[in-house]
Amino acid sequence: MKNYLQELNSEQQKAVLHIDGPLIVIAGAGSGKTRVITCRIANMLNNKISAYNILALTFTNKAAKEMRNRIDQITQPYKAASLWMGTFHSMFAKILRIESNRFNYPSNFTIYDTEDSKSLVKSIIKELELDKEIYKPNVVRNRISSLKNHFIKSKDYNQRPELTQTDKIAKRDDFGRIYQIYEKRCQKSSALDFDDLLLKTYELFEENPDILLKYQEKFKYILIDEYQDTNFVQYLIIKKLAALYENICVVGDDAQSIYSFRGANIQNILNFKTDYPDFKEYKLEQNYRSTANIVNAANSVIKNNEKQIYKEVWTKNENGEKIIIIKTNSDSEEGRLVANTIDEIKTKIQTDNSDFAILYRTNAQSRAIEESLRRKNINYKIYGGLSFYQRKEIKDLLAYFRLTVNINDEESLKRIINYPSRGIGTTTIQKLNLAANKYDVSIWETLSNIDKYEIKINKGTREKLSNFQILINNFINNSKTKDAYEVAEDITKSTGIYGLLNNDKSPEGITRFENIQELLNAIKNFTNSSGNNLNLLSDFIEDVALLTDQDQENEEDFNKVTLMTIHAAKGLEFKYVFVVGMEENLFPSILSNESQESLEEERRLFYVAITRAEKRLFLSYANTRFKWGQYIDTDPSRFLLEIDERFTEKKETEAKNHYKIFPKRKTTFQPKQKKINSRLKKINLSKLEVSGKQVFDLNVGTKVKHSIFGIGKVMKIDGENQNQKAIIFFNDHGQKQLLLKFAKLEIIK
DNA sequence: ACCTCAAACATTTTT
DNA sequence: TGTTTGAGGT
Numbered sequence: 008m009k010n011y012l013q014e015l016n017s018e019q020q021k022a023v024l025h026i027d028g029p030l031i032v033i034a035g036a037g038s039g040k041t042r043v044i045t046c047r048i049a050n051m052l053n054n055k056i057s058a059y060n061i062l063a064l065t066f067t068n069k070a071a072k073e074m075r076n077r078i079d080q081i082t083q084p085y086k087a088a089s090l091w092m093g094t095f096h097s098m099f100a101k102i103l104r105i106e107s108n109r110f111n112y113p114s115n116f117t118i119y120d121t122e123d124s125k126s127l128v129k130s131i132i133k134e135l136e137l138d139k140e141i142y143k144p145n146v147v148r149n150r151i152s153s154l155k156n157h158f159i160k161s162k163d164y165n166q167r168p169e170l171t172q173t174d175k176i177a178k179r180d181d182f183g184r185i186y187q188i189y190e191k192r193c194q195k196s197s198a199l200d201f202d203d204l205l206l207k208t209y210e211l212f213e214e215n216p217d218i219l220l221k222y223q224e225k226f227k228y229i230l231i232d233e234y235q236d237t238n239f240v241q242y243l244i245i246k247k248l249a250a251l252y253e254n255i256c257v258v259g260d261d262a263q264s265i266y267s268f269r270g271a272n273i274q275n276i277l278n279f280k281t282d283y284p285d286f287k288e289y290k291l292e293q294n295y296r297s298t299a300n301i302v303n304a305a306n307s308v309i310k311n312n313e314k315q316i317y318k319e320v321w322t323k324n325e326n327g328e329k330i331i332i333i334k335t336n337s338d339s340e341e342g343r344l345v346a347n348t349i350d351e352i353k354t355k356i357q358t359d360n361s362d363f364a365i366l367y368r369t370n371a372q373s374r375a376i377e378e379s380l381r382r383k384n385i386n387y388k389i390y391g392g393l394s395f396y397q398r399k400e401i402k403d404l405l406a407y408f409r410l411t412v413n414i415n416d417e418e419s420l421k422r423i424i425n426y427p428s429r430g431i432g433t434t435t436i437q438k439l440n441l442a443a444n445k446y447d448v449s450i451w452e453t454l455s456n457i458d459k460y461e462i463k464i465n466k467g468t469r470e471k472l473s474n475f476q477i478l479i480n481n482f483i484n485n486s487k488t489k490d491a492y493e494v495a496e497d498i499t500k501s502t503g504i505y506g507l508l509n510n511d512k513s514p515e516g517i518t519r520f521e522n523i524q525e526l527l528n529a530i531k532n533f534t535n536s537s538g539n540n541l542n543l544l545s546d547f548i549e550d551v552a553l554l555t556d557q558d559q560e561n562e563e564d565f566n567k568v569t570l571m572t573i574h575a576a577k578g579l580e581f582k583y584v585f586v587v588g589m590e591e592n593l594f595p596s597i598l599s600n601e602s603q604e605s606l607e608e609e610r611r612l613f614y615v616a617i618t619r620a621e622k623r624l625f626l627s628y629a630n631t632r633f634k635w636g637q638y639i640d641t642d643p644s645r646f647l648l649e650i651d652e653r654f655t656e657k658k659e660t661e662a663k664n665h666y667k668i669f670p671k672r673k674t675t676f677q678p679k680q681k682k683i684n685s686r687l688k689k690i691n692l693s694k695l696e697v698s699g700k701q702v703f704d705l706n707v708g709t710k711v712k713h714s715i716f717g718i719g720k721v722m723k724i725d726g727e728n729q730n731q732k733a734i735i736f737f738n739d740h741g742q743k744q745l746l747l748k749f750a751k752l753e754i755i756k
Numbered sequence: 757a758c759c760t761c762a763a764a765c766a767t768t769t770t771t
Numbered sequence: 772t773g774t775t776t777g778a779g780g781t
Contacts, residue, residue, distance in 0.1 A: 067771085096771050121770080201771055268769060369768055374772090391770085425757095432757045553771065574769045596768055612769080635766075636772045 011046055011081050015039070022289045023047045026054065026228075029249075029283035030256040031276070035320035036305065036618035037296025037580065040258055041070075044232060045077040047256070048090070051228065052082050058090040062226040062248070066233040068094055068554065070578060091226070095241050096201060097553050099208040103199070104549070106218055110211050115413050115545050117198040118552035122397065123418040124148055124189075124200045130421075131188050134444070141178055142185070150174075151186055155202035156238045156270030158209065161186040195449060196417040201552075205240040212247050223251040233578070234259030234279075238270035246282060253283060261316045262309050265574060265612045267604075276316070292320050296580050296621055298327025300654045304624075305617040307651035312607045329656040330617075332647055333627040337638075338372075338588075340660055341629045342379035345585050348625065349568065350383055352583060360386055364569040364581035366616050368594040372587060373570050375633070380568065390571040396554055400508065400519040401526055405551060407498045411482040412545040415449045427503045430471045438462050478502070491544040492534045495527060573616045584620035586613075589628040589644040613646045 012020055019039060022032045023046045034040035044063075052058055065071040071093045078087045091098055100118065107114040119127070128151070129144040154164060164170050165183045174182040193200065199207060212219040229249050231237065234257035237245070249255040257279060264273045280286055294302045302322045309315070335341040349363055365376055365387075373389055380387045395401060403426055406419035413419075425431045442453045442460040453460050454472050464472070478501070486494045499505045508520040534542045569581065588594055595609035617624060626647065631638045709721045720736050 094771065204771085266770075269771075371767055428758075430757070434757085572769065593768095598768065608769095633772080 011049070015043070015046065016293060018289050018291055018293075019043050019046075022291070023050050025256075025287055025289075026051055026056070027254055029253050029279070029286040031234075031279050031286055031288045032256065032258040032291065033276075033288065033316060033318055034258055034260050034291040035294060035318060036260065036263060036614070037294040037302075037322075038291035038320070039293075039295055040232075040260075040291065041074065041077075041578075043291065044230065044258060045074050046081070048074075048087070048230065049078050049081040052078070052086045056228060058087055060225065060227040061090055061092075061230065062098065062228070063090065063092040063230045064095055064098060064232065065093065066236060066578065068097060070232065094553065095237070095244075096204050097550055099204050099244070100199075100550055100553065102222065103204065103207055103211065106211055106215075109215055109218060110207060111194075112199070112207075113197050113413070115197070117196065117409055117413045117416045117419070118204070118550065119193065119196075119198045119200040119418060120397075120552045121148075121201070122402075123198070124151075126418055126421075127189060127192055128185065130440075131185050131192070134440075135181065135184065135188075137181055137185075142181070147179075147182065147185055150182065151189060152200075152202050153270060154186070155206050156240055158206065158240050158243065160206075161190050192417065195415065195447070197413050197415045198418070202240075205238075205244065209240055209244050209247070212244065219247060220251075223248060227252050227254055229255045231255075231257045232259075233263075235261050235264035235273055235276060236266040236269075236271040237275050239272060239275075240270075242272070242275045242278065255283070262312075262318075262611055263577065263615050263618075265577065265608060265615060267608055273314070290318055292318055294320050294322040294324070294618075297322065297618060298324050298622060300327050300329055301617060301620050301624055304330050304650050304654040305614055307654070308610065308617065308646060308649050309614045311649050312610055313603075314607055328623055330624045330626065330650070330654055332589075332650075332655050332657045333625060334643070334657070334659045335627060335629045336631065336660065338375040338629045338632045339378070341587055341627050342375040342377075344627065344660055345376060345587065345625070346379040346383040346385060348585075349380075349385055349583075352623075358582065360566045360568045362582040363585070364571070364576065364579070364583070364619065365585045365587060366571060366573045366576050366619065367587050368573060368596060368612075369588075370572060372593075376570060376587065385568055386566065387568040387570055390569065391575050394554075395522070395525075396551055398519075398522055400504075400522055404495075404499060404504060404523060404526060405548070407482070407502060407504075408495065408544055408548050410479060411486050411494070411498070412548050414451050414479070414483065417450055420450055423502075424475065427507050429475060431468065431475065435464060435468055435472070438464060486544045490534045491542050491547045492527070492531045494544045495530045495547075499523065499527065573612050576619050577615055580619055580621055582620075582622045583625075584616070584623070585625045585627065586616045587627050588632075589626050589647055590632065590641040591644055592641070593632070594644055595646070610646065610649075 012023065015023060019042070022030070022043050026047075032040075032043065034043070048061065048063060051061065063071070063074070065074065075087055075090065075092055078090075091101075093101075103110070103112070104114045104116070107116065125144050125148050128148045129139075132139055132142045132144060132147065154160075154170075159167070159170070161183060164186060171183060174180065193203065212222070226248055229245065231245065236259075245255070257276075259276060261273050261276055264271060267273075280288075297305075299322050302320060302324075306320060333341075333344060335344055345365060349360075352358060352363075353360075367373065367376075370391055377387065377389070396405070403423060406416075406422040409416050409419040410423065421436065424436060436450075439450050439453045439462065442448075442462050443450045446453070446460055448460075453462065455476055457464055457469060457472070481501075482494065482498055485497060489497075504523070508516060508523055511517070511519070530547055533547050536542070569576075569579075573586070592600075594613070595606055599605035599609045628641070628643045628647070630641060632641050633639075707721055711719055711721060722736050
């Protein structure tokens with residue numbers, strides 16, 4: 008266990024070995040930051056500090072999971088088990104559930120995601136009969152969120168003229184009212200939104216010194232990763248938690264601060280030094296990740312920012328190849344070029360798809376890229392955009408689960424009270440809602456006591472409401488004694504959702520049905536996971552809102568090209584990186600033209616993009632881009648001019664002389680089906696292809712070869728057609744159950 | 757109450 | 772361009 012230290016440079020070692028007292032580590036891109044953090048925690052554990060006393064805050068749940076695994080590898084496995092490691096949001100949600108009785112919420116509170124809070128804002132605006140042109144739900148929601156991130160509640164807001172003034176000028180005089188009602192409705196629904204998870208934690212500590220002391224004593228050691236992206240409320244909470252022992256270690260890089268739109272504040276790094284005057288500071292400046300060309304190019308870009316902490320990132324790595332800057336004529340040509348280049352590299356050098364990443368500024372850009380990858384048969388996976396848990400069919404089902412666990416959850420109730428349709432229409436819901444607001448009770452309460460709240464509803468509808476009530480009550484009763492899977496399966500079937508989706512044989516319908524099954528499988532795994540304990544639905548549903556699709560790793564996602572926004576790529580690295588859409592008004596974004604500050608943030612974002620690359624970096628832009636149904640002329644990004652030319656090589660695509668002839672968009676190569684998300688469409692096509700070819704030839708005893716697991720033998724085949732599964736025993740990987748339509752199996756004679 | 761279709765609308769980045 | 776909304780018919 009001692010030898011892990013030898014692999015570290017002297018500055019890294021210092022950061023690992025310095026355990027007590029305030030410590031700030033400025034870690035340049037690719038400087039082995041994750042390694043330092045994991046070694047540091049491992050070292051603490053090996054030095055008789057109990058994992059129970061450590062709080063480690065990361066930026067994503069995935070990062071936490073990976074670090075935990077690595078720590079397990081360098082200490083004894085059980086040691087890290089009681090370590091509190093995760094995102095601010097998930098760790099604080101955990102505390103809030105434990106201490107719920109102290110802040111007037113039940114422990115089974117619901118977490119509203121962005122969509123939920125937006126929908127709540129929308130209904131409030133509607134109820135107040137405000138003009139939704141002036142009160143745009145998104146704008147209002149963002150403003151509420153931003154106020155919360157600055158620790159300003161509606162009560163405070165109304166007392167601050169400079170804030171109310173801003174909204175008066177924008178003709179949103181009633182904003183304060185909306186905010187106030189929003190708070191009240193969340194409370195009534197026993198729901199917390201993302202920002203509340205932080206806000207309420209702070210309040211909890213502020214108002215209950217005994218609880219604060221409890222956690223100060225528990226978390227004797229606090230470690231925060233990506234410190235440059237913490238916001239004001241997070242800063243306040245940490246300051247409180249660390250006040251007793253001041254064993255706080257923050258790790259970050261001001262040059263990679265890219266979340267100020269979410270309230271992140273680089274100022275926190277500077278505050279650290281005044282808050283803990285006897286701090287120690289280490290700078291990790293040696294880059295181990297990228298070639299010298301890439302490191303130097305990144306440096307030449309970031310030096311254009313005025314606001315930054317001085318540091319010199321350098322590397323011993325070889326120069327490597329130059330960064331390629333490519334000019335193309337259109338976004339579709341850009342896509343084709345990326346796909347071709349990947350193909351080329353793969354034929355020259357032995358590389359996996361997973362060594363490639365394509366990064367972009369906005370999610371919408373993924374489309375053109377997808378199309379070209381698909382045509383070249385290059386497997387890819389899109390992160391972000393519509394994540395699994397945000398799909399309609401999943402959210403519908405989750406709404407039933409959420410309502411079963413927390414009957415006050417208004418957003419869930421509204422979502423499913425008439426899905427699948429059971430004859431309870433908008434007028435009925437409006438009546439219930441009106442009464443609920445009048446008597447200050449939940450909608451569930453009003454629909455359970457129609458007469459008590461003097462609601463005029465005819466006999467037929469009453470019966471429908473009563474049936475709905477019985478249905479949900481059944482779920483609630485079951486959920487107390489049965490495990491999560493049993494309840495979930497019952498809900499899926501007895502609501503009719505299962506039958507409804509199973510009958511829809513359109514491609515998108517099939518995908519939806521599969522997604523539902525995938526969710527049920529996830530719940531099954533969850534119930535099987537922890538021994539003999541009864542795993543309740545409420546346990547499963549707890550933090551689903553906090554999951555992103557990076558958290559769910561699928562076996563099929565192995566060896567695929569990664570497509571994601573630059574924001575999502577933070578902390579990751581790839582051998583080959585393509586940054587597409589290097590155009591003015593796209594990157595930097597048109598919205599960042601207003602201020603120097605936001606332009607500098609865009610530049611940091613570009614810095615992050617460049618420094619993701621290990622071996623090679625390709626930057627591309629298109630002269631015309633298809634947007635909102637028409638072609639728009641674009642200019643190359645100013646950032647391209649900022650890169651020192653010594654490190655770049657410029658290229659153009661061959662079609663440069665095809666003057667003003669725009670490539671035709673082919674929408675013809677696929678039969679035009681109604682409205683199908685092209686992403687869903689793609690997945691389906693590939694599945695059908697594979698299943699049609701291979702499914703029927705498999706028998707028990709057949710020898711097969713799998714792209715990842717190697718050679719194995721079919722032990723058992725289950726299910727029919729689309730859902731056929733095989734249990735296969737692989738020589739090197741043991742027994743696996745595979746869905747045949749996914750598994751790429753080759754039959755060996 | 758529900759279904760269908762056409763017009764209007766919309767694009768930063770996310771826990 | 773894809774998605775959401777609202778009007779109008781059943």
